[in-house]
Each structure stands twice: as C-alpha cells, then as structure tokens.
Amino acid sequence: MHLAMAPYTIFMFTLLTFLLSFHGIDANVVKYNVYHIAENHPGGIKFTKLIGIPYTKQLMGKINNYLWSTIFQQNTDADRKIVESVDLYLKDFKGAEGITWWSSRINVSVVYLDGYQGDLKWEFTSLMYHEMTHVFQWNGEGKAPVGLTEGIADYTILKANYFPPAFAKPGSGDKWDQGYDFTARFLEYCDSLVPNFVAKLNKRIRKTFDVSFFKELTGKPVEQLWKDYKAKYAGKN
Numbered sequence: 001m002h003l004a005m006a007p008y009t010i011f012m013f014t015l016l017t018f019l020l021s022f023h024g025i026d027a028n029v030v031k032y033n034v035y036h037i038a039e040n041h042p043g044g045i046k047f048t049k050l051i052g053i054p055y056t057k058q059l060m061g062k063i064n065n066y067l068w069s070t071i072f073q074q075n076t077d078a079d080r081k082i083v084e085s086v087d088l089y090l091k092d093f094k095g096a097e098g099i100t101w102w103s104s105r106i107n108v109s110v111v112y113l114d115g116y117q118g119d120l121k122w123e124f125t126s127l128m129y130h131e132m133t134h135v136f137q138w139n140g141e142g143k144a145p146v147g148l149t150e151g152i153a154d155y156t157i158l159k160a161n162y163f164p165p166a167f168a169k170p171g172s173g174d175k176w177d178q179g180y181d182f183t184a185r186f187l188e189y190c191d192s193l194v195p196n197f198v199a200k201l202n203k204r205i206r207k208t209f210d211v212s213f214f215k216e217l218t219g220k221p222v223e224q225l226w227k228d229y230k231a232k233y234a235g236k237n
C-alpha cells in the first residue's frame with residue numbers, strides 16, 4: 001500500500017511544488033525596458049557598439065536580484081517595493097551621468113558615456129548598480145536625507161565591487177550624511193558593528209525616517225557612531 005502510493009505522492013508533491021514556484025515567479029516578475037532615444041549621438045553609438053540593449057536588460061535583472069537577495073535581503077513580495085517595470089532611457093542630456101525619476105525610470109546620459117575615458121561597459125555597469133538601487137530602496141516616503149539614499153546607492157557599488165579607484169577610502173568625509181561614497185563607507189562601518197545593518201536600516205525607513213533608527217539598530221546615536229568611525233581611522237586618511 002505504501003509502496004503503491006509512493007509514485008502518486010511524489011507526483012502530487014512535484015505538481016504542487018511546480019504550481020507554487022510558478023505562482024512565486026509570476027508574482028515577482030519585473031519587466032526591464034530599454035529605450036535608446038539617442039542612437040545617432042556619438043555616445044549612443046558607443047553604447048550600441050560596446051554595451052548594447054541585450055546586455056543592459058540582462059544586467060538590470062541581475063542587479064534587481066542582487067538588491068533583493070544581498071543588499072536589502074527582501075525574500076518575500078511583502079518586503080519589496082512593488083515595481084512592475086524599470087524603464088531605462090539612453091538620452092542626450094547634460095548635467096548628470098544618470099538620474100532616477102518617477103521611482104522606476106532611469107535616464108542615462110549619452111553625453112556622459114561619450115566623454116568617459118576608460119572601460120565604458122564597466123562604468124555603465126557601475127552606474128546601473130547605483131541607479132537601480134534608487135529604484136528598489138525605501139526612502140522613508142521622502143523623509144530620508146538625500147545623503148543617506150545616495151550613500152546607500154553607492155554602498156551597492158561598493159559591495160558589488162564596481163567602485164572606481166577614486167571612491168572614498170574608509171574614514172574619510174566630514175559628516176555621516178555627506179552622501180555618495182563618503183556615506184557608503186560609513187554604512188560599511190555600521191555593517192561591521194551590526195551584521196546586515198544596511199538591509200535593516202532600509203527596512204526601517206519604509207514609511208518614515210528618524211535619525212534615532214541608528215541608535216535603535218546599533219545602540220549608539222549616529223553622531224557617536226560617526227565619532228567612533230573617524231577615531232578608528234584617525235591618521236589613516
């Protein structure tokens with residue numbers, strides 16, 4: 001009886017697992033769209049030649065999964081920001097390398113790509129780690145300091161090992177919310193005190209921001225953390 005039942009049980013189990021996993025994938029699906037609207041610009045031509053749309057779409061998926069699994073550690077849909085699609089525009093504009101707007105749209109400047117000296121695919125990949133973080137991070141419904149959200153975006157490129165040689169060294173900077181690479185290094189320090197600090201802080205700033213969250217998570221107010229951080233690297237940078 002037991003033996004006779006086994007194949008049926010295995011079949012049902014397999015079917016159930018398949019249906020559940022299918023449902024899981026379905027619920028999580030994010031579309032990645034790339035609109036190359038500057039194809040004739042010299043930087044647009046470089047994009048097509050050295051990077052391309054297929055690589056970019058695949059990269060967006062890879063970064064998305066990296067953000068969920070590693071940076072933010074959001075394993076369920078309930079933890080994640082609902083994003084139906086990420087739309088990337090390669091566009092002729094000046095003043096920034098890239099900009100994330102309306103929560104899930106990214107504009108990358110072909111003027112910037114054109115002027116970049118070095119490995120363009122590497123640089124574009126690094127920029128995408130930064131901009132994609134903006135798409136998927138929480139920002140306290142707008143209350144988190146910009147220096148912090150920019151710091152988290154650069155923390156991603158630090159962790160992903162896509163940071164440039166000029167990236168801030170540990171211990172540099174004047175204040176915790178200075179932004180970008182300076183704040184990224186400070187967050188790295190916070191991580192050394194409390195494992196997965198950035199993932200925890202991101203979770204905490206879903207609906208609002210308060211500087212006391214640093215104390216909640218580490219036991220120390222942010223100003224004290226900053227002093228300890230500077231003291232740790234005193235004389236080194």
Ligand SMILES: *[C@@H]1O[C@H](CO)[C@@H](O)[C@H](O)[C@H]1NC(C)=O
Pocket residue numbers: 037089091099101106107
């Ligand atoms: C990004 O580019 C799109 C497409 O040209 C444009 O509609 C949008 O206004 C741009 N966003 C920003 C913030 O510049």
Ligand SMILES: [Zn+2]
Pocket residue numbers: 130131134150153
């Ligand atoms: Zn940014």
